[in-house]
Amino acid sequence: MRVVIAEDSALLRDGLVQLLELRGVEVAAAVGDPETLMTAVAEHAPDVAVLDIRLPPTQTDEGVRAALRLRAENPGIGVLLFSQYVETTYAARLLTDPAGFGYLLKERVTDIGEFVGALERIAAGGTALDPEVVAQLFGATRRSTALDTLTPREREVLSLMAEGRTNHAIATAFTVTERAVEKHIANIFTKLDLPPSQSGHRRVLAVLKYLEGARA
Numbered sequence: 628m629r630v631v632i633a634e635d636s637a638l639l640r641d642g643l644v645q646l647l648e649l650r651g652v653e654v655a656a657a658v659g660d661p662e663t664l665m666t667a668v669a670e671h672a673p674d675v676a677v678l679d680i681r682l683p684p685t686q687t688d689e690g691v692r693a694a695l696r697l698r699a700e701n702p703g704i705g706v707l708l709f710s711q712y713v714e715t716t717y718a719a720r721l722l723t724d725p726a727g728f729g730y731l732l733k734e735r736v737t738d739i740g741e742f743v744g745a746l747e748r749i750a751a752g753g754t755a756l757d758p759e760v761v762a763q764l765f766g767a768t769r770r771s772t773a774l775d776t777l778t779p780r781e782r783e784v785l786s787l788m789a790e791g792r793t794n795h796a797i798a799t800a801f802t803v804t805e806r807a808v809e810k811h812i813a814n815i816f817t818k819l820d821l822p823p824s825q826s827g828h829r830r831v832l833a834v835l836k837y838l839e840g841a842r843a
C-alpha cells in the first residue's frame with residue numbers, strides 16, 4: 628500500500644511517516660501544503676492520500692477542500708482526513724459517496740495497527756469514520772425515512788458499518804455471533820430496499836443511506 632501525506636507540522640508528519648513505514652506501508656511523499664500534495668499524487672499515484680484539515684496558507688479548511696479536488700480529479704484514490712477538528716461545511720459533501728473515504732480524529736487514534744487497518748479499508752474502497760465525526764456532522768434532526776423502520780440494534784449495526792467495521796468486528800463489539808450480525812445486516816438491506824445486485828455494493832449504499840438520513 629502506497630500513501631502520500633499532507634501535514635503541515637513537521638514533527639507530526641515525520642512521526643507518522645516513521646510509524647507507517649514500521650508497519651510496512653510505503654510513504655511515497657510527505658508534504659506540508661495542498662499544492663505540493665496534488666503534485667505528489669500526480670507523480671506517485673498512491674492508494675490513499677492522508678490530509679490534515681488545516682493546512683497553509685490560511686490554516687482553516689484547505690485540507691478538506693484539497694480532498695474534494697482530489698476526489699474529483701482522481702476518483703480511484705482513497706482519501707483519509709486526519710485532523711483534530713471536525714469540519715462540517717465541505718466534509719459532508721465528501722460523504723455523498725463514502726466509498727474510499729475516511730475521517731479520523733488524531734486524539735482518538737491510539738493504536739497504529741487500527742490506523743493502518745483503516746488505511747487498508749479505504750484503499751479497498753471501504754470507509755473509516757470516527758463515530759464522533761458522524762455525530763457532529765449528522766447530529767441534526769432527521770426527516771422520517773426508511774431508517775426509522777430499523778430497530779435500535781439494527782441502527783447500531785449500521786452505525787458501525789458506517790465506521791468501516793467488518794462483520795467480525797461488529798460481532799465482537801456486541802458479543803454476538805457473526806451469524807447474528809449477518810441477520811441484522813440482511814434485515815437492514817431489506818428495510819432500506821437494497822436488493823442483491825451484481826455490483827455487490829449494498830454495504831456502501833446502506834452506509835450512504837444512513838449518512839444521508841442522519842444529515843437530513
